[in-house]
Amino acid sequence: MIIEIILTILLLTSGYTIYNLLKKLEAYELANEEYDNWISTFNNKIREILLTIKTLDSKNIFESDDEVGSVYDKISETIKQLEDLQND
Secondary structure, three states: HHHHHHHHHHHHHHHHHHHHHHHHHHHHHHHHHHHHHHHHHHHHHHHHHHHHHHHHOOOOOHOOOHHHHHHHHHHHHHHHHHHHHHHO
């Protein structure tokens, strides 16, 4: 009789623990999806900016200018870093 009570308590405790962990896992998965979507959106916007800059810069004026060229390089580096994050 005592063994049955102990086993019932352990079963209920295990069930609650599993349920609690599953809820936390779902929350982490949801947060992970949101961050992934944010990174993808950010990456796409930066790609659009770089494409716009390249379209406007048909004579390579931005790339050769010191100040604007450094911004251009930083945008290119950021896109590469975001692509690496997405591929991981």
